[in-house]
Amino acid sequence: MEYNHYLQSILTSLIIFSIALLTGCAKPVSAFYPPDPNRTDNKTVYIVNHGLHTGIVLSKKDADPYMHSFDDFKSARYLEIGWGDENYYQTEKNTLWMGIRALFWPTDSVLHVAALQTDPVAYFSNSEVVQLKLSKTGFIRLVEFIDNSFALDEKKQIIKLGSGLYGTSRFYHAEGTFHLFNNCNTWSAGAIHSSGFPISTFYVFTAGNIMYQLKQDEQ
Template identity: 80%
Template sequence: MAHNYYQQSILTSLIVLSIALLTGCTKSISEFYPPDPGRADNKTVYIVNHGLHTGIALSKKDAAPYIYSFDDFKSARYLEIGWGDEIYYQTDPNTLWMAIRALFWPTDSVLHVAALNTDPIKYFNDNKVVPLKLSKTGFIRLVEYIDNSFTLDEKKQIIKLGNGLYGTSRFYRAEGKFHLFNNCNTWSARAIRSSGFPINTCCIFTADDLIYQLKRRDE
């Protein structure tokens, strides 16, 4: 559809600049990464490329001790979490105006949490998912970053919104304002960075920017 073409064009136009900035500016940032390959308590998270935006999928069992908001999905094996503009993320179909508004005006944000009962690589298709192995400490820090992204009400409870986009899923009120320089892929990059992975968060505009850095690290 036409509006999808324009949305893709707006984001794609940033790729040349962002890739130029991405090269040569990532270093290991802490003792959390890379994980010791001999450790039995290493954890794996999965970065999901949805085309325009990215999500982070992880084992519910592994994450549950460090994040209370997953209680809504008691039977799930994995959970995939994404962050984005409140209106654009929750609306289908989207419009060009929604895309422009989200990119160029600071707007409220939401988190999308989806329950998965199968391996994320199988659920989303292998070529859309990048596995990332983390130390246990790095994993906990990433989960805590996600947990801190939920807005709480006066009773310290998460704020539930509408149903999600696919499967068993839901939207929640989130912390932070969405705009071009603080977008869904920036949020994913910062979550990954919190684990100790050497990713440059200041130059992330598109999902391709993020995936490029993850795959480049493996080369």
């Protein structure tokens, strides 16, 4: 009985500690978010739900000063960026084994960058898109998070891979190892969280969860 009581106390403490962590990580950073509606330098980013994963769309003009130069996309109005498993993300016809391997074996990662010339909501008219308003500081922090996700060669240049999935797009080597607890959606959540937005990164496994958290803040 005494052992059971001791075990229950430990479990209760762990639950309380976990809730505290989740609550703490879901709080906005007041200096960055929410943005002051009276300021004229606020920025808008777009989060796109592609079903299994999410993409983050930025104004290229706004992001350029804080991100490595993309010679492939000089004329782009927007850049959509996503992060994922190196093999699964770059393969058009995925297999069940590839999905299992990506989730349960730590694997290398890539970034997918696509150039958009039209408004992201119109371009992804068949997908769920949420607009996120950020302060300039929050926007810069988000862009820097994304920029730091690109792996660099010995000359400090981004490492280009093959063509991307749609339109004018390309894959690049990325920092970080992909697995179940560090997947494409936890990466997106980390980028969003860096802006000061109150999104929890502890239980984000699906694109749907990211969209749910974004919409909760709108209410």
